[in-house]
Amino acid sequence: MPQLKNGYIKINRALLYHPSLTKHNRSFCEIGAFIWLLLEASFADREYRINNIIIKLKRGQICCSLSYIAEAWNWNKSKVQRFFDKLIENQTITTDTPTDTPANTPNVVTICNYDIYQDIPNNTPNNTKHNKLDIINYNKFNDLLWNKVKIKRGSKEKAFKAWDKLNNKIDNNLLVNKFNELINNTEDKKFVPHLSTWLNDKRWEENLEFNKTNDNEFGLIQRNPFRNLSFWKKGRKMPNDIDSDIEIMHKKGEISNEAMKQMGFSI
Numbered sequence: 001m002p003q004l005k006n007g008y009i010k011i012n013r014a015l016l017y018h019p020s021l022t023k024h025n026r027s028f029c030e031i032g033a034f035i036w037l038l039l040e041a042s043f044a045d046r047e048y049r050i051n052n053i054i055i056k057l058k059r060g061q062i063c064c065s066l067s068y069i070a071e072a073w074n075w076n077k078s079k080v081q082r083f084f085d086k087l088i089e090n091q092t093i094t095t096d097t098p099t100d101t102p103a104n105t106p107n108v109v110t111i112c113n114y115d116i117y118q119d120i121p122n123n124t125p126n127n128t129k130h131n132k133l134d135i136i137n138y139n140k141f142n143d144l145l146w147n148k149v150k151i152k153r154g155s156k157e158k159a160f161k162a163w164d165k166l167n168n169k170i171d172n173n174l175l176v177n178k179f180n181e182l183i184n185n186t187e188d189k190k191f192v193p194h195l196s197t198w199l200n201d202k203r204w205e206e207n208l209e210f211n212k213t214n215d216n217e218f219g220l221i222q223r224n225p226f227r228n229l230s231f232w233k234k235g236r237k238m239p240n241d242i243d244s245d246i247e248i249m250h251k252k253g254e255i256s257n258e259a260m261k262q263m264g265f266s267i
Helices: 013-017 030-040 066-073 077-089 135-146 156-165 172-184 195-200 243-251 257-262
Strands: 046-050 053-057 061-063 093-096 108-111
Touching (some): 013 030, 030 077, 077 093, 135 156, 135 172, 156 195
Antiparallel strands (some): 046 053
């Protein structure tokens, strides 16, 4: 398979209605369906009215029912849902129910990493906070970190801000290697943290080394039991953490009494 290269072409929204490309009962392929989502998504923050309800859409979001999409793509609703499930599984989109809206209000679809598909709005009326970013640093962040990590979760803008706070004090190769090591050692990829959270918590300082056990343990691989120490120090306990591990680090003076109380320990 040839290596994919970065780059852009302009696609006018009117493409969807071009007389040379329309025909009766046309059905979209999956590529065409995803391009439709990109073309229909909001380029900048805006208010959108549906069923007499005002919904505030962010850049890269779209709000419409499965029935509407099925009609536009000439698919049935089940096929649209299966396609959405696949996009969600591959962390391409997310879907959320708008808050304070009637039950029949369609979900808001957010295209993850929208800026990869679309350039950053510049000098655009009613644009988003992206205009306030340092574009030079933003491009540097793209090249040195964002485009090199294997899984991209969470807000790209938040990840950029977390990275920018480091003021180039941390080697980017170290960040890439540590984050990708974490990804490789996480069996269920949905538990990979958002890059912004990982950066803000300085989790590259954690020991991610995996060690082989003794032969009588069949050569299984074990995690460092204290890998979540940075969370424990903040009073945050992860679901699979073992109390005895936390107590050991507390006795060593690594965790404060206040943090222990926040995690439910009696001190």
